[in-house]
Amino acid sequence: MSDMPSCQFESRPRRIMMGPSGLQTDFCATCTVRPNSVCNVIDEGDISRLAEAAVETIIPPGRGFIEEGAPATDFFNVTAGTVKLFKALPDGRRQITGFAAPGHFLGLAVSDSYAFGAEAIDTVRVCRFSREKMTELLDDFPKLERRLLEEASNELVAAQNQMLLLGRKTARERVASFLLDQMRIGQPPAGNGGPCRLNLPMTRGDIADYLGLTIETVSRTLSWMRSQGMIEVGKGYAITLLSVSRLDVLASGNG
């Protein structure tokens, strides 16, 4: 599907403000995703330590930047765009294990090689940390470790939900679950129940690989939902959820 060249970064070393003392200062201080990311455990006073360790990298759409099985040299924090994480079988079958939105931390594999691949869906910006810098940060900021554990636990919960979806839900239930999940990402938790417009960054193929279905089944299912008045399929990647409640019933297996 994608050519997946071996990990090539289009890194552009970030221009960093220098403070009076010559120390790097507030490159991270102005980061818009910090409140939602693991970085939020670093105090204002220590923020320059973070900026020092991070290298901002821009990744164009479709470019792979983590190769499954390659040596795990870096950690990443997504600051813009959406990344797909996946595993593949030798014959090309692919399972997307998750989508990483801004704030998401990547690279939690403990082993010395990545257990999954990663590819930019749209234009992605990440903060890259070398393994060494990351180790230093972990040693100096115990809070960071606790925060990463929290992050990992949340991912585990998401993974368990996905296993339930992949192992036991029907195609309609899977698509409904997916749409609701996507809604919860963009929306504040208190959804008002009214129509909700989504702008999905990923293709039908990505959705299929995420839900363990084929492109055709995803397309047919969306068409069926449209025929039922549950959603509206706009042009491009827009989908409007017309009846969140009915999708909810479907997603939880009571359709």
Next chain:
Amino acid sequence: MSDMPSCQFESRPRRIMMGPSGLQTDFCATCTVRPNSVCNVIDEGDISRLAEAAVETIIPPGRGFIEEGAPATDFFNVTAGTVKLFKALPDGRRQITGFAAPGHFLGLAVSDSYAFGAEAIDTVRVCRFSREKMTELLDDFPKLERRLLEEASNELVAAQNQMLLLGRKTARERVASFLLDQMRIGQPPAGNGGPCRLNLPMTRGDIADYLGLTIETVSRTLSWMRSQGMIEVGKGYAITLLSVSRLDVLASGNG
């Protein structure tokens, strides 16, 4: 399938040796699973702190001891037997998200309620830690936090593998993957390639719920493997792997 009574423990407060100073001593020091569990990061000198916090609990076969959605009051460390972890849909469909063998740490969910249920397969022994005690331990032993992060990362990798299995593998590939995984649990990593006898603690139903299949399909697939000379199905829960290499080819999708 199981009646799952609300969490009832058959706790028997562990008899603990008292040292000269009146402090509890080496209940954990003699623990056979400590080398493989998160507890191995606590130094000998501090081992009594661990013993102080742990309550050993015996759980009979079939008894549920974590209920999905219930308040997450305790953490567990499995010391004997096998536990199944699962999520369920309202209509009873069930996905087993993993099996916890001795050494496995349970309860990593950060939220205040359990994201999964847990039930003993055979007679299970666990060390139970209250949330408060666990927090104390984490505060006092930073190494423990790092170790838990490692554990969580490993579980994430396993979860990603399982997503690939559930989303993209055929029934034969799933069963082959499962048998090989089970072999690797019991065996030291250097499998000699010769026949390998497994004694699975779980029923066909559990295997089916783990692999996202039905009992019938699991049974048929095992019969097919037997007809191919790949395995031997003994009475009870014994299965002998006759050709690990052919199972390997199957499991990785080149069957």
Next chain:
DNA sequence: CGATCAATTGACATCAGTCAAACGCAGTGG
């Protein structure tokens, strides 16, 4: 306008699920 690529739709095939029967084994009680 033609080329390309993603998405949709249709016709058909198939893998795994469903329903049902039979088997094997263990435990119980006559």
Next chain:
DNA sequence: CCACTGCGTTTGACTGATGTCAATTGATCG
């Protein structure tokens, strides 16, 4: 000792949801 029961497993016949293959539509971009 044997009949009876319960439960998990195996096997068979059939069904159906989803995959496969293929044609069409629609959007984007030179």
